[in-house]
Amino acid sequence: MPTPVPPCPDTPNCERVQRTFEAAPQRVYRAALAALADLNPISCETDPDNRSAQAVYRVAFVFNxxxxxxxxxxxxxGSTLHIRSASRVGYSDLGVNERRVRRFFRALAHHF
Structure with missing residues (x-):
């Protein structure tokens, strides 16, 4: 079965994680959408039928x-939540995507 989020390239500017929860998929999805919103994306497209979403975040007013x-x-x-956060350009992101994923999971905890 294909992965539900794209794989990371062989560069350090991408973070891909999965975590399992005892909650039902729809509940985890609703909490995940709220957590994405808490991080203030410039855009967010959701697909409720597939319980997936894609958000864009601006970094340093220049990079997406x-x-x-x-x-x-x-x-x-229960459920497995998959998340991938990646820079569109460059090689290193100085840990930005790793920190974003950690902030996402902290925000997610507030919505359960």
């Missing part, structure tokens, strides 16, 4: 980073 999320039912019940 893309964040993809997808929530899938877990094999053991």
């Amino acid at each position: 980073d893309d964040v993809h999320i997808a929530v899938r039912p877990s094999d053991k019940g």
Whole structure:
């Protein structure tokens, strides 16, 4: 089965993580959308039927980073949330995407 978010390239400007939750997929998806919004994207496209979303974040008023999320039912019940945060250009992002993913999970915790 293909991955629900794109793989990262072989550069340090991308962070891709998955976490499993005991909550139902729809509940995790709603909380994930709220967490994305908390991080103030410049745009966000959602696909409720596939429980996925793509958001764009501006960095240093110049660069855009893309964040993809997808929530899938877990094999053991509950849900698995997949997130990928990546720079569109450059090689290194000085840890920006890794920090964004950590902030996303902190924001997500507030919406459960």
